Amino acid sequence: xxxxxxxxxxxxxxxxxxxxxxxxxxxxxxxxxxxxxxxxxxxxxxxxxxxxxxxxxxxxxxxxxxxxxxxxxxxxxxxxxxxxxxxxxxxxxxxxxxxxxxxxxxxxxx
Amino acid sequence: xxxxxxxxxxxxxxxxxxxxxxxxxxxxxxxxxxxxxxxxxxxxxxxxxxxxxxxxxxxxxxxxxxxxxxxxxxxxxxxxxxxxxxxxxxxxxxxxxxxxxxxxxxxxxxxxxxxxxx
Numbered sequence: 654x655x656x657x658x659x660x661x662x663x664x665x666x667x668x669x670x671x672x673x674x675x676x677x678x679x680x681x682x683x684x685x686x687x688x689x690x691x692x693x694x695x696x697x698x699x700x701x702x703x704x705x706x707x708x709x710x711x712x713x714x715x716x717x718x719x720x721x722x723x724x725x726x727x728x729x730x731x732x733x734x735x736x737x738x739x740x741x742x743x744x745x746x747x748x749x750x751x752x753x754x755x756x757x758x759x760x761x762x763x
Numbered sequence: 764x765x766x767x768x769x770x771x772x773x774x775x776x777x778x779x780x781x782x783x784x785x786x787x788x789x790x791x792x793x794x795x796x797x798x799x800x801x802x803x804x805x806x807x808x809x810x811x812x813x814x815x816x817x818x819x820x821x822x823x824x825x826x827x828x829x830x831x832x833x834x835x836x837x838x839x840x841x842x843x844x845x846x847x848x849x850x851x852x853x854x855x856x857x858x859x860x861x862x863x864x865x866x867x868x869x870x871x872x873x874x875x876x877x878x879x880x881x
Contacts, residue, residue: 657806694854694877695874695875696856696873697872698872699870740807749795749860750797750809750812751809751858751870752809753807753808754806755805756806
């Protein structure tokens with residue numbers, strides 16, 4: 654079983670739609686959680702960290718459920734520029750490197 | 764924000780040759796850098812952790828004699844793919860965390876190096 658699992662998609666949504674991505678992680682010793690965005694053939698870039706209480710950054714809302722080992726990302730009012738692959742990323746306690754999910758691809762259509 | 768520069772961005776080489784990829788932190792010092800590899804439509808897989816002034820730590824299944832890592836200074840780590848084969852063709856990405864930031868500090872990524880072995 655992969656340490657971080659995501660639905661690969663693609664999610665095809667119209668502009669202005671709300672879309673949600675889910676992610677599960679298998680290692681209960683995971684301590685920090687992030688969503689990264691990766692554009693085609695580019696390096697990943699940090700979108701937002703995910704906190705236990707849930708957090709929001711503009712149109713993006715992240716939630717963490719430690720009991721279920723589940724992370725989510727909600728994007729409201731989707732823009733064409735949101736089209737990318739969204740990577741669920743976990744940092745395990747005692748480990749310095751991040752562990753990446755394989756990503757969920759989002760395509761926002763006009 | 765911090766910048767990590769990777770070079771070359773794209774390289775094509777013949778099977779059997781060696782290729783060196785450089786990763787530099789431009790405006791911060793990094794005692795640790797990470798090398799990832801990403802095959803098409805797959806996740807980034809950690810290959811090794813590069814430690815300044817000491818040997819790199821390799822992930823299970825990654826051959827240390829094939830993927831040579833050198834981290835000679837606080838701003839430069841290099842990955843050399845030796846005797847490259849077509850199956851080594853991939854997107855290699857380095858990342859670094861600023862010295863003193865601890866395990867949860869933001870990880871900055873280089874632009875990646877796309878290796879094609881003919």
